[in-house]
Amino acid sequence: MTHPAQPIASHFIGGEYVEDTNGTPIPVIYAATGEQIATVYAATPAIVEMALTTAQAAQAEWAAMTGTERGRVLRRAADLLRERNHDLSVLETYDTGKPLQETLVADATSGADALEYFGGLAGSLTGEHIQMGQDWVYTVREPLGLCVGIGAWNYPTQIACWKGAPALACGNTMVFKPSETTPLCALKVAEILHEAGLPAGAYNVVQGMGEVGGALVTDPRVEKVSLTGSVPTGKKVYAAAAAGMKHVTMELGGKSPLIIFDDADVENAVGGAINGNFYSSGQVCSNGTRVFVQKGIKEKFLTRLAERVRQGAVLGDPMDEATNFGPMVTENQMQIVQGYIEKGKDEGARLICGGNRADMPGWFLEPTVFADVTDEMTIAREEIFGPVMSVLDFDTEEEVIARANDTEFGLSAGVFTKDFTRAHRVIGKLEAGSCFINSYNDAPVEAPFGGVKASGVGRENSKEAIKHFSQVKSVYVRMGDVEAAF
């Protein structure tokens, strides 16, 4: 019998599902059991061509609609996502393995927020009037044209919406390629957008690995590439886009610092460290995986952290809403993370809790905390993308700022302290794009999201995203005669 997660077809192009079984088969494995629940086929060159031609052809009609009309479609799609949140969350859980307790509140709901927010902004996209004596200049905010979105596997619905919503609000069309690991959810986003009234072809989904992504990025018809992925992929995609002088948004990896001062509320700091390391089993780009704890509260912090992790983490069937900690997305990702745990032990970090594969089917790892981690250790330098928290000690504010910034990454950073003067002073000196004070990992659509340094270029969400999916035309208008030299 066909599994309920099996999509109607692999791709969504021109407002309908499209299949081409000549592409490489991509098995979809449910991470909680290891069972194959669906198969999709990577896009062939013919499918890539169909998607690009269709999206390019749809752009003029979509851009010609008023912003209010475009916004109405996006807001209708947001309503549909919310109405169908339960089914979409179940699908997200099948796609990623993340527990339903999480997907019910963080995935289709976050996608709906993006569609609602950018739908609301679409009618307000205006230019400026600049008076120049009698003459004047006006500016027009124009769409870029055909945009490509490429997703990572940790938030398949959210990423499809975070890229699609601002692109469409500005009058662009999109071809979106989900991660080959989680190909299911973006198809539903495309289906719902068209059900909400999007013109056929304005948002298309094609499946495939890096090769398909590469074909999309290098196509001369594409004006903009928005990637969510790792730093190595980001460097390749940015270079390929630059060769065609394309606009880019790069949402890449991190190794973010979370700094906890002696005066912090310990329970809140522990809560922040848990949210910053164990949500989605640690598979979150912005995670604060280097937890710097000032020496005065170190042992108190570690004791409460270990108690809360041991007593609170419920590993189990992700479809059971009592489960709050799911498996790694793939067996391969689990093995990568296991390798880092072994490195942590070998390099002398002190294991506080976890450290093992859980004794159950699927790719489950225990939430793991290392203490006495030093800056040179591999687990303190490389993005692990799994449930492994490194706790490092520090003495002074100046010292911790320098150590926090000593990384190629710059996605996020957090500070816990009761001294708000210090909180703002420290945040002001941290090299990171998305920061938190006495909190961690909040990502509302109203706030810009993105990194500095190797963690990325551009911003998603908020009004900032509009700037990254549109360009400004300026028009000088002379009201009098033209003076010329001859």
Ligand SMILES: NC(=O)c1ccc[n+]([C@@H]2O[C@H](COP(=O)([O-])OP(=O)(O)OC[C@H]3O[C@@H](n4cnc5c(N)ncnc54)[C@H](O)[C@@H]3O)[C@@H](O)[C@H]2O)c1
């Ligand atoms: N900053 C953010 O917003 C954010 C959010 C989620 C995940 N991430 C990062 O994503 C990474 C995990 O996701 P992943 O393993 O899927 O990343 P990845 O870099 O392996 O793949 C990301 C996407 O790029 C595609 N791709 C690979 N090579 C390509 C090429 N040459 N040309 C075009 N496309 C190509 C993949 O098929 C996939 O769809 C982590 O580093 C994580 O930090 C960042």
Ligand SMILES: O=CCc1c[nH]cn1
């Ligand atoms: O994984 C990165 C994007 C994100 C952060 N918080 C929620 N989604």
